[in-house]
Amino acid sequence: MTVLEKIVADKKEALVATKQRVSLAQLKDEAFYNRKSIEPKTNGKPFIITEFKRRSPSNPDINLHADLSQKVREYQSLGCSAISVLTETNYFGGSNADLISARTKCEVPILRKDFIVDSYQIHESKAIGADMVLLIAASLEKQQMADLFDLSLELGLTPLVEIHEEDELSKIPENTVWLGVNSRNLKTLETDKSKFLKIYPQLPSHTIKVAESAIKSKTEVDELFGLGYSAFLIGEAFMQGGLQ
Numbered sequence: 267m268t269v270l271e272k273i274v275a276d277k278k279e280a281l282v283a284t285k286q287r288v289s290l291a292q293l294k295d296e297a298f299y300n301r302k303s304i305e306p307k308t309n310g311k312p313f314i315i316t317e318f319k320r321r322s323p324s325n326p327d328i329n330l331h332a333d334l335s336q337k338v339r340e341y342q343s344l345g346c347s348a349i350s351v352l353t354e355t356n357y358f359g360g361s362n363a364d365l366i367s368a369r370t371k372c373e374v375p376i377l378r379k380d381f382i383v384d385s386y387q388i389h390e391s392k393a394i395g396a397d398m399v400l401l402i403a404a405s406l407e408k409q410q411m412a413d414l415f416d417l418s419l420e421l422g423l424t425p426l427v428e429i430h431e432e433d434e435l436s437k438i439p440e441n442t443v444w445l446g447v448n449s450r451n452l453k454t455l456e457t458d459k460s461k462f463l464k465i466y467p468q469l470p471s472h473t474i475k476v477a478e479s480a481i482k483s484k485t486e487v488d489e490l491f492g493l494g495y496s497a498f499l500i501g502e503a504f505m506q507g508g509l510q
């Protein structure tokens with residue numbers, strides 16, 4: 267079993283209890299559920315998504331004791347375009363409470379970074395105040411991806427569709443706008459930034475291309491921006507002091 271398969275299997279098991287604890291009707295009653303989501307917009311400059319992530323399967327101590335409020339303030343003062351908040355608990359040390367807290371402290375779009383495999387989680391994302399949701403092609407069948415994508419749009423959320431390999435492009439909805447290329451191999455957890463360049467020519471021209479994982483410097487952002495990537499999802503570098 268790969269790390270992703272294990273995370274997704276655990277997530278599906280946990281969801282059974284979560285759904286019993288909080289019904290869909292209760293989610294729809296949450297104040298944020300009816301809030302108008304913020305639509306992410308690019309403006310000709312690199313769209314930087316700074317991520318709040320305490321730990322990960324590839325790094326058990328990114329910044330374990332980071333203060334969320336302080337980081338959100340810091341990210342906003344750096345002029346981030348959006349903030350990604352890990353809500354997965356067992357492998358990343360995040361929580362829904364983190365995202366709710368971030369929501370009350372910033373006005374930029376918030377990406378809910380989790381492993382979404384069920385429509386309940388899309389409603390939950392809306393209820394906790396997310397504006398964007400991550401849909402990982404490697405963990406979804408094509409029809410599942412289409413259904414979760416459509417539901418996100420219906421609720422006013424912006425889906426960020428993520429691929430790790432070129433062959434996953436066959437699963438992405440035709441109307442995908444935000445398309446992420448993740449340089450991390452989910453079997454080995456190693457990153458390979460040459461993937462950004464290799465996959466780029468195959469990406470549909472109408473998409474906003476997001477380079478994800480292992481970006482450490484302004485030079486890399488500028489180079490990838492020059493190539494055609496418009497957005498950058500950056501976690502560890504910002505959790506550990508900023509871009510070089």
Ligand SMILES: O=C(O)c1ccccc1NCC(=O)[C@H](O)[C@H](O)COP(=O)(O)O
Pocket residue numbers: 269270317319322323324325448450452455478479480481499500501502503
């Ligand atoms: O980072 C991991 O170890 C990981 C393992 C399994 C699934 C996903 C994983 N990472 C999630 C991400 O995609 C990153 O948090 C995101 O792209 C930011 O990457 P980085 O700038 O390298 O922190």
